[in-house]
Amino acid sequence: MDKACGEGLMPNAVARLAQMGVVPPAWGTHPFRGIRYIDATSGRRVCAEADFSQGPGLGVRRLALSEALRARAHAMGVELWERTEATGFSADGSGVTVRTSSGTAHGQWLIAADGLHSQVRKWAGLKATVGPARRLGIRQHFTVQPWADHVEVWWSDRAEAYVTPVGPNRVGVAFLWRGRDQRGDMETFLKYFPELTGRLGPPESTIRGAGPFDVQVAGQQAGRVLLVGDAAGYVDALTGEGIALGLEQAEAAVALCLRNTPEAWSREWTALTRRHRLFTRLLLGVAARPYLRRMVIRGLAAVPVAFQLGLQVGSGGQRALPMAR
Numbered sequence: 179m180d181k182a183c184g185e186g187l188m189p190n191a192v193a194r195l196a197q198m199g200v201v202p203p204a205w206g207t208h209p210f211r212g213i214r215y216i217d218a219t220s221g222r223r224v225c226a227e228a229d230f231s232q233g234p235g236l237g238v239r240r241l242a243l244s245e246a247l248r249a250r251a252h253a254m255g256v257e258l259w260e261r262t263e264a265t266g267f268s269a270d271g272s273g274v275t276v277r278t279s280s281g282t283a284h285g286q287w288l289i290a291a292d293g294l295h296s297q298v299r300k301w302a303g304l305k306a307t308v309g310p311a312r313r314l315g316i317r318q319h320f321t322v323q324p325w326a327d328h329v330e331v332w333w334s335d336r337a338e339a340y341v342t343p344v345g346p347n348r349v350g351v352a353f354l355w356r357g358r359d360q361r362g363d364m365e366t367f368l369k370y371f372p373e374l375t376g377r378l379g380p381p382e383s384t385i386r387g388a389g390p391f392d393v394q395v396a397g398q399q400a401g402r403v404l405l406v407g408d409a410a411g412y413v414d415a416l417t418g419e420g421i422a423l424g425l426e427q428a429e430a431a432v433a434l435c436l437r438n439t440p441e442a443w444s445r446e447w448t449a450l451t452r453r454h455r456l457f458t459r460l461l462l463g464v465a466a467r468p469y470l471r472r473m474v475i476r477g478l479a480a481v482p483v484a485f486q487l488g489l490q491v492g493s494g495g496q497r498a499l500p501m502a503r
C-alpha cells in the first residue's frame with residue numbers, strides 16, 4: 179500500500195535491507211550521496227551539503243519497497259495475509275489470538291507495527307500523547323529527472339520541503355510543518371518555494387498526508403503485545419529515519435520474544451531510540467528558530483566536516499548490524 183513518506187533511506191537502512199536480502203526494483207529507486215540544506219529566506223541563498231561517510235542512501239518509492247519486502251517474505255515461506263484488517267485481539271497464558279477480516283490468527287506474541295495511530299496500542303491499553311506543535315506531513319511525486327545526487331532539504335519559516343530522487347525519472351517532494359500554527363496544502367507549500375517548484379515536472383501521484391507526529395507512548399509492551407515502528411512512539415520525520423528505526427526495532431523485538439523476555443522491550447526500545455529522539459528534538463529546536471537555523475546552515479556550509487559528522491550521528495553512526503544470529 180502507498181504511504182505518506184519522504185522515501186529517503188539512510189545508509190544504515192540500506193545496509194539492513196541488503197542484509198535481509200530485500201532488493202527494491204530499479205523502477206522505484208535512486209541512490210543519493212548525502213544531504214543538502216538550502217535556505218533562501220533571508221534574501222541570500224545559503225546552501226550546505228555533506229556526503230554520508232557510511233556509503234550512499236537510497237531514495238525508494240514506498241510501493242517499490244513493499245513489493246521487495248513482499249517478494250522476500252514469500253521467498254522465505256512467510257505466510258502473508260494481504261488486504262486484511264486486524265479488528266481486535268485477546269491474550270491468555272498460552273498466547274495471543276488476533277481477530278481479522280480474514281479470520282483469526284494465533285501466536286505466542288503479537289508484534290504490532292500498525293503506525294502512528296496504532297489500534298493495537300489502544301486495545302493493549304498503552305496510552306499515547308501528542309506534543310503541542312502537532313507537526314504534519316504531506317508528499318507528492320513529480321515526473322522529472324532527478325537533478326541532484328543528494329536529498330535536498332529546503333527551509334522556510336513556514337515549512338520544510340524534502341526532495342528525494344525515487345526513480346530514474348521521478349522525485350518525491352514532502353512538506354513538514356507545525357499544524358498548530360497553520361493549515362496546509364500542497365499548492366500553498368509549493369508557492370513558498372518558487373525556485374524548487376520551477377524545477378518540478380507534472381505531478382504523478384496522489385497527495386498523501388500523515389501526522390501529527392511527536393507521539394509519546396507510555397510503554398512499548400503490555401503482556402504478550404510489543405509495539406514497533408511508529409506505533410511504539412515517534413518524534414518527527416525531519417531526520418528521515420522512520421524506516422531504519424522500524425527495521426531495527428522489529429529485529430530487536432523478535433530477538434526478545436525468541437529469548438522469552440518480552441518484558442524487557444520498553445527498556446530496550448528506550449535505549450535503542452535514545453540517540454534518534456535527542457537528535458531529532460535538537461534539530462526541531464533549530465528548525466523552529468529562523469535566525470538560529472540560518473546561522474547553523476551558514477556554519478555547516480563553512481565547515482562541511484561538521485555537517486558530515488552531524489550526518490554520521492544523525493543517521494546512526496557506524497553501528498554494527500547484528501543480523502546474523
Ligand SMILES: Cc1cc2nc3c(=O)[nH]c(=O)nc-3n(C[C@H](O)[C@H](O)[C@H](O)COP(=O)(O)OP(=O)(O)OC[C@H]3O[C@@H](n4cnc5c(N)ncnc54)[C@H](O)[C@@H]3O)c2cc1C
Pocket residue numbers: 179181182183184185186187188262263264265291292293294296297314315316317352353387388389406407408409415417418419420421422424
Ligand atoms: C511526510 C513524511 C515524510 C517522511 N520521510 C521519511 C523518510 O524520508 N525516510 C524514512 O525512513 N521515514 C520517513 N518518514 C517516516 C516513515 O514513513 C515512518 O516512520 C514509517 O513508515 C513507519 O513505519 P511503520 O511500519 O511503523 O508504520 P506505517 O508505515 O505507518 O505502516 C503501518 C501499516 O499498518 C497498517 N495498519 C494500521 N492499522 C491496521 C489494522 N487495524 N489492520 C491491518 N493493518 C493496519 C497500515 O495500513 C500501514 O500499512 C516520513 C513520514 C512522513 C509522514
